[in-house]
Amino acid sequence: MTAAAPIEIAQSTPTGGAIAHQVMKHYALGKVTYCVLMRRGFNHVYEMRFADGLCAVARLCAERPRGAPNTAYETAMLRHLKAAGAGVAAPLATRSGADSIAMPLPEGPRDLVLFEYLPGEGPGESVPDTEATGRGLALLHELAQGYAGPPSRYQLDLQHLLHAPLALLCAAPTMDDALRAGYIALASRVAERITALLPQLTRVACHGDCHGGNNFVTDGPDGTRVASFFDFDDAGPGLLAYDLSVYLWNTFPRKAGGVFDEAGLTRWQRYIAGYRSVRPLAPADFDAITSFLPVRQIWLMGEFAGRIPVWGAQAIPSVYLRKQLEIMEYWESMHTPA
Known part of the structure; x- marks a missing residue:
């Protein structure tokens, strides 16, 4: 009798209990008293509490269209930033001193990383908190300059952010010929414009996803609002204009011909002032920010296209x-709003 072929699994979702079991097995943090899935997005994120009162966040890395997780770079960069005084959720080490474990799952092993729990709340529409976010991102860029750890698997360049995601997007079953031609033409124009600007643009260690939802804000010792950052899964060497464009991309009105209202423009201005x-x-970096808005959008849609086996084709419908x-x-x- 021929053995049945194994069933392919696109991506499984372990329970909180399964995550807790792995953590207690590999980390010397004591008994887990609470573990629940907080968010199932690009990765699976779990909130954890331990018997001694410690709180932590566990991230189970999902398969990404780009390839393997960038765990070695991410965790080493976070340790560097924390040691330099930045507000970040640093990784917690296993019993053996490693920054992650490989969790066995039906689709294959996936990296499981534990991070410190950050207090506070997101900046939302608060102008002082938005300004604190801008200050915090600048501090990350400043303090990352002395990093000398493992290199990043990925460079946040046009190949990574535009061309590779575009290829995934063009292959999506919801993409028709006319749309495909429109996307290819747009990406070509955007790439040509940015390529001409490259000699003038500043390179930094990018957070990669600083849209206002990956940082919390708290009161500092002097009452000034202070931002702390998490979710460096998309971090890597790249262009300052791209890292700054992510906040503008997330807050700008999502319609053709849209413009900021007064409140939105104020938040953007204070973000840049921070x-x-x-x-x-x-000036060259500031002016280039809007050139990266389509890059960011195509990157995101490429992420969705790469997850069709998990999320389904209607995550990116034709409309x-x-x-x-x-x-x-x-x-x-x-033009970049001033």
């Missing part, structure tokens, strides 16, 4: 693809 209070921002193309074509004509 950044400039710590690090200089050259959505058409709307995003219209918005990105509008963004091409924008």
